[in-house]
Amino acid sequence: MHWDDVKVFLAVARTGTLTTAAEKLNLGIATVSRRLERLEQDMAMTLFTRHQTGYQLTLEGEALLSNAEAFENAALSLTESGQNHAQAQGLVRLAVSENLANGLIIPSLQSLFSRHPELRIEINSGVQLTNLHRRDADLAIRTIQPDVGNLTIKRLGTLRFGLYAATSYMKFIQDHDLHPDQCHYVGWADTHQHLSLAHWMKDFTRNQNFKIETNSLSTQIDAVKSGLGIGLLPDFIANQLGLVQINDNTLVEQPIWLVAHSNLITAKRIRTVMDHLIQLFAEHPSFQ
Numbered sequence: 676m677h678w679d680d681v682k683v684f685l686a687v688a689r690t691g692t693l694t695t696a697a698e699k700l701n702l703g704i705a706t707v708s709r710r711l712e713r714l715e716q717d718m719a720m721t722l723f724t725r726h727q728t729g730y731q732l733t734l735e736g737e738a739l740l741s742n743a744e745a746f747e748n749a750a751l752s753l754t755e756s757g758q759n760h761a762q763a764q765g766l767v768r769l770a771v772s773e774n775l776a777n778g779l780i781i782p783s784l785q786s787l788f789s790r791h792p793e794l795r796i797e798i799n800s801g802v803q804l805t806n807l808h809r810r811d812a813d814l815a816i817r818t819i820q821p822d823v824g825n826l827t828i829k830r831l832g833t834l835r836f837g838l839y840a841a842t843s844y845m846k847f848i849q850d851h852d853l854h855p856d857q858c859h860y861v862g863w864a865d866t867h868q869h870l871s872l873a874h875w876m877k878d879f880t881r882n883q884n885f886k887i888e889t890n891s892l893s894t895q896i897d898a899v900k901s902g903l904g905i906g907l908l909p910d911f912i913a914n915q916l917g918l919v920q921i922n923d924n925t926l927v928e929q930p931i932w933l934v935a936h937s938n939l940i941t942a943k944r945i946r947t948v949m950d951h952l953i954q955l956f957a958e959h960p961s962f963q
Contacts, residue, residue, distance in 0.1 A: 682700060683707050768796075769814045773800040773892075774892055817934055825936065830931070831931040831952065831956040835927070841900055842919055856881075859884055861886065861895050872927060907926065935949060
């Protein structure tokens, strides 16, 4: 088995197409196809079924995937062992919500890069759930604990939510002597009513007085900042923005989990970023 062929196998398994795999590996499509065929010949098995929509792993391919990832991790660890042991090098891909990325993680990275100048981080804050088994990312921060797979999971803390409004809207409430059931609220669109935050707001307001509804937390934050109504927002973001808390109670709590593929955690670059994130959340009072 050639390491170059294993890299092709992993790239096709993670991307689902020869074209995207070739782009990621900086190879020609013909080279990727040839190496994949060579690996299947060496293994004496069919690793993928070919469809118009792309390549899908067979049962044999699924069985090979974890061993191939272990092979990949061993190769990365071997490379790192020959490098400066004091510094991490290479790319780490982190999947995290936009609000945690912008409000907490990105501002902390300069200190990490100053200690590890050869380290690079790719942040994926898309709305789709990242699949660590396909190696869409190396690490993920989630508010739902995964319960399957070869994953290493660490609880980072608790994300707390409260009811907040802009100073301008608080003045509007006071000037008009509004009761809670007369206020305007920022809610979730119908497409996101399955979320626990949406359920809480719907119950609290009795599904009334939603002045604006959105499908993302970031747009809800902007709506509250603009004085459009009261929203259920993370405490750490609301405090950064100077929003006014309607009451002093924490109304919703969500655990925050750091998730990594178990085959990767011994790699120095992965461990370095994990340790940075663990310390970052541990030292922030809003997540304790």
